[in-house]
Amino acid sequence: MSNQSVAAGVSLARVMAHCGGSPVGAVKFLVGAIASAPAAPDPYAGLADLWRDRRSELEAGLEGDGSLSAVLAQAYFLFLKGDMDDAVMTLGSVTGARPDVPWGTAPWFGDARFLDAVSAEALAEACLRTLDYGHDLDTDEMRERFAPWFHTIDVVSERSPVPESLAAMARLPRACGRYELSFALCDRADTVDRVMWTAVARANTWMAMGDLDQAAAAFEDALTLDPANWSLYLDLADVRAEQGDFAAAVALVEQGLQHEPQELSLRAAGAAYRTRLSGSSDDLRALIAMAPELANTAYRDLLIDYACAGPGLPRNLLAKARRIRKN
Template sequence: MTAGVALAGVMAHCGGSPVGAMEFLVGAIASAPAAPEPYVALAELWQDRRSELQEGLEGNGSLSAVLAQAYFLFLDGDVDDAVMALGSVTGVRPDVAWGAAPWFGDARFLGAVSAEALAEACLRALDYGHDLDTAEMRERFTPWFHAIDVVSERSPLPEWLAAMSRLPRACGRYELAFALCDRADAVDRVMWTEVARANTWRAMGDLDQTAAAFEQALTLDATNWSLYLDLADVRASQGDFAAAVALVEQGLQHEPHEASLRAAGAAYRTRLSGSSDNLRALIALAPELANTSYRDLLIDYACAGPGLPRRLVTKARLISED
């Protein structure tokens, strides 16, 4: 870290390359995210060479550029864009404790960042699907959990608290995810909070509680087709394919052309009755399902239906292998 700061000074003052100096400083931050020295040097660089940095950073989407821009935005008082930029960097490289940056725990940041921006940053941190449910990741994300706690208490807006809860849930911090839902409920009962609660129970493997939460969500938004599909999927996981079919049919009353509903209905009817026609319908709908993992799950359910022709089952299985 010390060497990186020193090299940045050389690049900035002798080499004449403020962008090169910035890259050395970002390297120093990556090696010691909580150390204040690289941020002090970055602040000086931003003050002294702002126009050159702005020109060099324009259109630059590299990790180094986005991380530096997050700090520059904080220095300029744009804390919402700052946290979203940091969320993007964290999503790419969660193995570095970027949230340990001194500015991220600063009262000026925590007192001003909006719940909406922090929620968006949390979602960006999850964008690349990294496994965050480890002790090491929970340690790295401790500053994020603190920010979530502070901002959610200051601005308990249910929709954004529900979105924030996805990050602690992904990290295995289930108690914090539930606490955010409870905090949101104290303000207003909304569908999104129950969905967040359901997904937390599902991550914990408790399908009964998952189903109960989705049922509560339906009492709050009875016309939402996706809730019927969510609950149908839970019932299928529990082996109750008759209930799954009934729920899909209810969802189709609200969105009759939705491909995922139609595919799920075909899969669950096939599993229940061994209907070749429904398996053919699923095969025809499969290309419309963007989520290939979900598509393959439906195919697995359907192909386990009783008495299906082997050739038709093979045709369905080939879709999963494609």
């Protein structure tokens, strides 16, 4: 949006707020200007004026409004109130819904008052919210749009290196293909304390890069830090299966089952990997019975693919398993 268009939007908002008597309507004009030019300062100045002059009306009018315009305005109002944690989490929700807009270029997002006060825990939650909708962020355009987020992550993680929070933050740069930043956050966390979540974050970054050996080593490290965590055995089993070592995958699943014997995903993985290893019809039948209960359909389909590659399996069972995959 041109400077003239932004100015026109701000002018319309002022008319709406004062002559039209609708501060909520004015907010929509101002947010429209922000959406087109998130770095332009004038729309934020207009929101600040509304917050100062018509705060009670705004709070009443925006209460319960989950629209993008209302949520974005709330993020800035929370900043004005000094509630930096809720401000960043709210902006994270907006960014997750519309990552095609560089919301992070908002002047307040780089303000020293914000960077000095926002907690590592809140920034970590905000980073996770940016990923909620599963958009593809691994492009040059997205990396450019998220540059202010990377800067904020760097500043806050250096100021407050909470290991669990840094591990969560690492998911955003990893999703954007900024692997070096993801690893740097893990390394920074390790200088404070070695925790399981950091090792998992490092493992998942290696997975994203396609380095299965390094991913397996990182998951093994995570297991040394939390040896009773059943999900880590499954994570490592899945890596071994991808490497083609189904004997190791079976052994790892069995270890996980010692800690959580009723866990469906462990039981299904065990049946799939045993079927792939030995061509067990009984295990394939067990997988077929469990498959409809697996919530993650992509993982279900992967397990079925592994199982159906087992040796000497009856055609009728293979057909039954593949029908589940197609559905």
